[in-house]
Each structure stands twice: as C-alpha cells, then as structure tokens.
Amino acid sequence: MSSMFNKILIANRGEIAIRIMRACRELGIETVAVYSSIDKNALHLRFADEAVYIGESEPQKSYLNIDNIIAAAHQTGAQAIHPGYGFLSENSLFAERCLQENIAFIGPNPEALRLVGDKIVSREIVAQYNIPVIPGMENKTTSIDECIAFAEKYGYPLILKTSAGGGGKGMRIIRSKAEAKSAIEAGMREAQTTFGDPSVYLEKYLEQPRHVEIQILADNSGNAVHLYERECSIQRRHQKIIEESPSVILDSDLRRRMGETALKVAAISGYSNAGTVEFLVDSDNNFYFLEVNARLQVEHPVTELVTGIDLVHAQLRIAAGEKLWLNQENIRQNGHAIECRIYAEDPARNFLPSAGKILFMQEPGGPGIRHDCGVITGSEISVYYDPILSKLISWAPDRETCCKRIATALNDFPILGIRTNIEYLRDIITHPEFSKGNINTGFIDRYMADWQPKSESAVIDRAVIAAGLYGGLNDARKMNTAGSPEIPSPWEMLGDWRIGSRK
Amino acid sequence: MDFEFVVDGKIKRLSLNSGTLDGFYDAVYDGRPVKFRASSFQSNSLTLILDGRVTTAHIAESDGRIFVYISGKVVELGVPKSTQNEYSKEMVEYGAQDKISAPMPGKIVKILVEIGETVKPKQPLIVLESMKMENEIKSTIDGVVKAIKFNSGDLVGPGQTIIELSRLTE
Structure with missing residues (x-):
C-alpha cells in the first residue's frame, strides 16, 4: 500500500495536535480531533474536520484511554492514528492494538517501539555493536539494597533513572553513599506516582555533558x-x-x-x-x-x-x-x-x-x-x-x-x-x-539558579500610567455601554490615531 | 481621575487631569506633572508617547489585579487596601447615574436638555464628539436636570461632570 490516507485521527491536544492537523490539510487528508471534558472548547478542535469526545479530563480517562480512542477512529472511519508526543506515542500496546484493529499507527512498528522503549535492554543491545554507552546497572530493580550494592561497587557520581520514565521525572543525581538511600527512595516514589511503576536503575553520571x-x-x-x-x-x-x-x-x-x-x-x-x-x-x-x-x-x-x-x-x-x-x-x-x-x-x-x-x-x-x-x-x-x-x-x-x-x-x-x-x-x-x-x-x-525578573523603574512608571488610562477609559466604556449599547467603546474611537498623522 | 496602584509593595499615585480630543493628556504621576499622548489600536492595548518615547502597553485585569505588558516585561499592579476599588469608586462617582460625565476626552457638540427638564432612561442628553465621531450620552435614570456645567463647543476631559440630575423616586 502506498496511497495516502484520506482521514486520520490525532490522539493528542494542544500545539502538537494543531501542528499535525496543518500537515494533514496541506496533504489533503481529513482530520479527526479527540477531546476530553475540559478541552471541549480547546483550540485544536477548530483545526480538525471532525471532533470526538473521548472521556473525562484526567488523561487516563481520555487521551490515555486506548479503547475510547480506537472507538473514535472506527466511528469516524479514520484509517490511521497519529499519537503526537507524550500520551500514547511510545506505548507499544497501543501501536499493536492499532495494527489489530486495522488502523495504521503513525510511528515505529511495535517491535522496534518495545525494544527501544526498554532503556536498559536497548543500551545492552547497542553496546554489543561497539556503540559507546554510559555504563550502568544491567537490569531495573525495585530493591534499594541492589541499587546501593551497585553504587558501592561502581562508585559515584551516579544518576538514578526510572525504568518507565521520561521528561526527567524521578531522576536523581547521587554523589555519595550518604545521600544514596534517600535519593533512591524518593526516585522510586516519584516513579510510582508518575508512571505507576517504581522500577529504577543507576547509570554513571557524566558531569555537565x-x-x-x-x-x-x-x-x-x-x-x-x-x-x-x-x-x-x-x-x-x-x-x-x-x-x-x-x-x-x-x-x-x-x-x-x-x-x-x-x-x-x-x-x-x-x-x-x-x-x-x-x-x-x-x-x-x-x-x-x-x-x-x-x-x-x-x-x-x-x-x-x-x-x-x-x-x-x-x-x-x-x-x-x-x-x-x-x-x-x-x-x-x-x-x-x-x-x-x-x-x-x-x-x-x-x-x-x-x-x-x-x-x-x-x-x-x-x-x-x-x-x-x-x-x-x-x-x-x-x-x-x-x-x-x-x-x-x-x-x-x-x-x-x-x-x-x-x-x-x-x-x-x-x-x-x-x-x-x-x-x-x-x-x-x-x-x-x-x-x-x-x-x-x-x-x-x-x-540561572537565582533568576528573578529585573525590576525596571521606567517600565513601572509607564505601566502605572497605562493602567490608569485603561482603567478610566474602560470603566467609562462599561458605564456607557450598559445604558446605551450603540455608543462605541472609547477604544474604537481612539483607534483612529496613527503615529505621524492626525486624522 | 485619581488612581492608586501598588507595584512591588510601593504605592504609586496617578491623577489624570485632562485629555484633549487628539489624545494629549495632562497628569500628575508620583508628584511630577507629566504630559503624554495616547492612542489605542485594539482593545487591551494602548500606545503612549511620553518624553518622546513610544511605549506600547497590553493590559488585562482579573480579580482586582492589573497586568501590564511593556517591553517584554509583565508588571502586576494591585489596588491598595485602603483605597480598594479605586476603579469602582471612580466608577460610582462617574456612574452615579445622577452625574453625567464624559467617558472620554471630547468636544461637546450639543446639550439636548434644559435645566428643569424631566428625563427618562435611555434619553439622549449630550452629543459628544471624540475622534471625529459623534456619540450620544444617555440618561440611565428617571430624573430632572439640576445643573448643566458646560456649553456646546466646550472641551471636556474624561470623568468631568457635564450634567447633574436629581433622581425621581417612585
């Protein structure tokens, strides 16, 4: 098959959903947006040809809800699903499910997705081909003792990573035995709450790479x-x-x-x-x-x-x-x-x-x-x-x-x-x-550690003057339009003025 | 119109004294007289020319906080406790309904009523020209014209009372 899709579903929201919908329009492909309760007025819906409600606002109930997204694709006759980034984009179960349902998954094949999705396995495999990797534990674990044993054998500094992870969640830099235990515990807790999987592993930490x-x-x-x-x-x-x-x-x-x-x-x-x-x-x-x-x-x-x-x-x-x-x-x-x-x-x-x-x-x-x-x-x-x-x-x-x-x-x-x-x-x-x-x-x-916005007095002075003018004119507008809606706002009237010319 | 704002914990005072038809304003800011020119090209945005420098400000208000964006910075202004609702206090005076005032700088084209005349809600009282456009200013109450403070042809600044009414109560 090498004929382009007629219609695809975008299983995402926000800027990336819009980005993908633009590309589809350019190629003459119809698009289906999906949305949760709180996204019923979201901008991405306006860029789609069709929109399907897929559940409540919590991601698990909507943008991570595989059954509802597949149902939306069938309902609209979408031939493919683009997952965007985040949400289901690297979920090999979702990619497999799409294949089973005869819907193209716009992303890697499920086998490759599964292989590279396991960070430890993929590191060990590429290392066999003489590709330099960062040394670390050869398996994920939920045992603090196992982590500490590795750290003592390998030495510091180390970085703790979550097995399920991404986006820096759960990551901890460990520089000494003294801080190892509490850092590992904290990383596991964060992994559990964020990904539902407390598994972690340790890698050598490169200083400021x-x-x-x-x-x-x-x-x-x-x-x-x-x-x-x-x-x-x-x-x-x-x-x-x-x-x-x-x-x-x-x-x-x-x-x-x-x-x-x-x-x-x-x-x-x-x-x-x-x-x-x-x-x-x-x-x-x-x-x-x-x-x-x-x-x-x-x-x-x-x-x-x-x-x-x-x-x-x-x-x-x-x-x-x-x-x-x-x-x-x-x-x-x-x-x-x-x-x-x-x-x-x-x-x-x-x-x-x-x-x-x-x-x-x-x-x-x-x-x-x-x-x-x-x-x-x-x-x-x-x-x-x-x-x-x-x-x-x-x-x-x-x-x-x-x-x-x-x-x-x-x-x-x-x-x-x-x-x-x-x-x-x-x-x-x-x-x-x-x-x-x-x-x-x-x-x-x-x-940037201690960054604060700089306070500039000239900006503050102008801001106060602008706020006063805005408040005065706006209240006047509110008062007036309340009684007589046909009076245009002072904004519209002021709008005639241009730099360098007096109309 | 007098304003007080709190910026970075300090109170800043501004009195907008008068404005002219072509957008020139006289004000007192922090005890200093300032003259500036203002224009607006869209709601929420206005351009000031102050000391020869052009500044475009974008402004929004929410829950009594005022946010002003100028030159890549957002300045947040609050209203001091003691004078809370400075905006609304002005508005009460402005919108006291028995005081009919200019919502914007302009020239009075025509006063449509006379002293002693009875007026009804939505009845036009004044024609005000501002930025080449004529606008009717209307009554919002049942009342009797008590005083007329300006004549046709006079320039008025924002907030200046033009007509005073006595409210007729049921």
Whole structure:
C-alpha cells in the first residue's frame, strides 16, 4: 500500500495536535480531533474536520484511554492514528492494538517501539555493536539494597533513572553513599506516582555533558537517513527548554560519526518512521548512546527549518507505505534554528504551574519566526496536562542572527492572565555564555539558579500610567455601554490615531 | 481621575487631569506633572508617547489585579487596601447615574436638555464628539436636570461632570 490516507485521527491536544492537523490539510487528508471534558472548547478542535469526545479530563480517562480512542477512529472511519508526543506515542500496546484493529499507527512498528522503549535492554543491545554507552546497572530493580550494592561497587557520581520514565521525572543525581538511600527512595516514589511503576536503575553520571541528538527517518523496508543533530543542552530539571540546530561543538567529522551511529542504532532495532537517537557528549567530545525517542519530538521544528524537510509529512508518507525518497547526500543543513518552549509556569516562584484564562495574547512575528501554538486569547489553561503552551522557533543564516531574532520575538510576546517563562527564556538566550555557545546540561544550575525578573523603574512608571488610562477609559466604556449599547467603546474611537498623522 | 496602584509593595499615585480630543493628556504621576499622548489600536492595548518615547502597553485585569505588558516585561499592579476599588469608586462617582460625565476626552457638540427638564432612561442628553465621531450620552435614570456645567463647543476631559440630575423616586 502506498496511497495516502484520506482521514486520520490525532490522539493528542494542544500545539502538537494543531501542528499535525496543518500537515494533514496541506496533504489533503481529513482530520479527526479527540477531546476530553475540559478541552471541549480547546483550540485544536477548530483545526480538525471532525471532533470526538473521548472521556473525562484526567488523561487516563481520555487521551490515555486506548479503547475510547480506537472507538473514535472506527466511528469516524479514520484509517490511521497519529499519537503526537507524550500520551500514547511510545506505548507499544497501543501501536499493536492499532495494527489489530486495522488502523495504521503513525510511528515505529511495535517491535522496534518495545525494544527501544526498554532503556536498559536497548543500551545492552547497542553496546554489543561497539556503540559507546554510559555504563550502568544491567537490569531495573525495585530493591534499594541492589541499587546501593551497585553504587558501592561502581562508585559515584551516579544518576538514578526510572525504568518507565521520561521528561526527567524521578531522576536523581547521587554523589555519595550518604545521600544514596534517600535519593533512591524518593526516585522510586516519584516513579510510582508518575508512571505507576517504581522500577529504577543507576547509570554513571557524566558531569555537565552536552545533550546532542540525531533525527532519523526510516521507511518500512529498512531504508534510513539522518537529518543531523539538535543540541538540547539547555535543560531545567532534566527537561529541555531550548533546542537548536546545528550544535556549535560538532565538527564535520563528529557530525558524520554521530549520524552514522544513529543509523546503526536504527538498523539494529529495526526502526521505522521518525525517531531520535539521543547522545551525551562529554567535554572531550566523546559521545555515548543514551536512548531512542520513538516519536515525533517537541523540538522537531528546528530540524525542519535547517533541512527544509517537513517531518510530519514524512511520517505520514512513510506510514502510508511509501519507500524513502530521500538520499543522505542530498540532505543539507542550511542556516541555524533555535526553539524556545513556552510554558505556563512562574519562574519567579519556583516554576509553579500557572493555570487560568489567557486574558490577552499576541503572537510575535517577522522574518524567520515560526510559532507552533496551542492557545489563543480566551484559552483556559487547566492543571490536567503538560503546561506547554507553544513553541517559538527562529531561523537565520547564522547562529548570532538567529539568537537576536528569537530574543526580539520573545521581547514582543505578551501573554496576560497566566504566568509564563517567556522573560526567563529571553534572559537565557541573551546570556553572554549562551551567545558564545558555552552551553551544557549544567547551564541552568550555574547561571540561572537565582533568576528573578529585573525590576525596571521606567517600565513601572509607564505601566502605572497605562493602567490608569485603561482603567478610566474602560470603566467609562462599561458605564456607557450598559445604558446605551450603540455608543462605541472609547477604544474604537481612539483607534483612529496613527503615529505621524492626525486624522 | 485619581488612581492608586501598588507595584512591588510601593504605592504609586496617578491623577489624570485632562485629555484633549487628539489624545494629549495632562497628569500628575508620583508628584511630577507629566504630559503624554495616547492612542489605542485594539482593545487591551494602548500606545503612549511620553518624553518622546513610544511605549506600547497590553493590559488585562482579573480579580482586582492589573497586568501590564511593556517591553517584554509583565508588571502586576494591585489596588491598595485602603483605597480598594479605586476603579469602582471612580466608577460610582462617574456612574452615579445622577452625574453625567464624559467617558472620554471630547468636544461637546450639543446639550439636548434644559435645566428643569424631566428625563427618562435611555434619553439622549449630550452629543459628544471624540475622534471625529459623534456619540450620544444617555440618561440611565428617571430624573430632572439640576445643573448643566458646560456649553456646546466646550472641551471636556474624561470623568468631568457635564450634567447633574436629581433622581425621581417612585
């Protein structure tokens, strides 16, 4: 089969659902959105041709509810399901179920998904092929004693990881025997509450490595290419917040070797569709295989902007059975791209998630600016899901211009009513060490630990004047329109005025 | 109109004294006289020209907190306890219903009533021109015109009382 789908269901929400729906529209494919109770007015529904309710707001009852999603696909006649990222995207049971139900799963085949989904097994397998890996325990465990025995034998520092994990949840750095027991206990508790599985394992901890990953595309017959690297070293609590491509530390030789290694991992695991092979790179530019992310990643746009290849289009074509149409030697990196993840959280108050209604939002624009966004003025941000609102991405011919572009866009991006990390991101992008490319996974702890928004008196003065004027005029409007709705708001009347001209 | 806001724990005072038809305002901010020009291109957003510098502010209000976005920063303003509802206090005076005031800077085109005249809700009282548009200001109560403070052709600032009514009670 190599004819494109007519209709697909997107088993996700927010910016990624919209991103995928746009790609489908471009290819003339109809889309089915799914939504939970609290998402009945969510933005992603407006980008779909059909929408199906799949359950209550808790993810387990809706976006993780395999039966309801499969039923929605049958009900609407969707031929395929795109899982986006998160939720069911790396769930091999879901991928298998789709196959059984004769629905195409837009992602890797279930066998590859299962293999790379087990972080320990995949590390042991690729190590057999002489791919450098980070040494660690050879099995997951729920035994604290077993962890401590390994730590005493292997030595510190170590990093505790959850077997089921992702997104940095449950991760702990352990530097000595004294802190080992409590860190392991805490990690297991977090793994249990987050993933329902307390299994953990220990790995050698590299001090402040860089996180560099390679995007791959593989068809269903084993043909594969890589789309070069993404540098994702700017992480807060093991979660990426800024990603870019290319990486400043890769020379052509290292880039070629990492790309070839990623393709080797794809071949070993029988991988298909889009995926990412993650590596850590130490200060001597040695790289170590970390894991495979078997999905479309949050940070995929930076690769799209530098290679010109639409990854969602590619996923759909591969899933529809098309043979890979790309040749490695024709794939080039052009210019530089940076992505910032915009979250509903308050960096000034320990990054507490910020729920509520977006009272006002205005997207930035200009040359080289892309905004993959899941919200709009009036959107309600709930506590049920990941607090990502959107991704702001810039492209420019060189890194310096790219940094300036995204900093300028971050500086002209009002979101009011909820708190966001926009100002925090701008302060990272404009940090002198970031500008120089001196970044690694320790950047946030080292330079941003005590970050607070700077208070500027000139801004405060203008804010007070603006608030007074707004309050006065707005109250006047409220009072007047209450009695006589045909009186237009003073805003509309003031609107005639333009800089440099008096009408 | 007088305002008090709390920013970073400090009280900031602003008196908006007068505004003119083409958007010039006189105000006293933190004890200093300031002159600025203001315009708005969309609801929630306004542009100030103050000391020659252009500032665009985006503003939203929720639960008595006011959020103002300027130059990449969000400033949060509160209303002090002692003068809580400064907005609404102004509004009461403004919207006291027996005091008919200018909702925006403008020129009085016509006063449609005379002293002693009985008025009904929704009856037009004043025609005010602002930004080349004429707007009727209407009564919201049953009342009798007690005082008329301006004449046709006068310029009025936001909040200035133009007509006073005596409420007719049942």
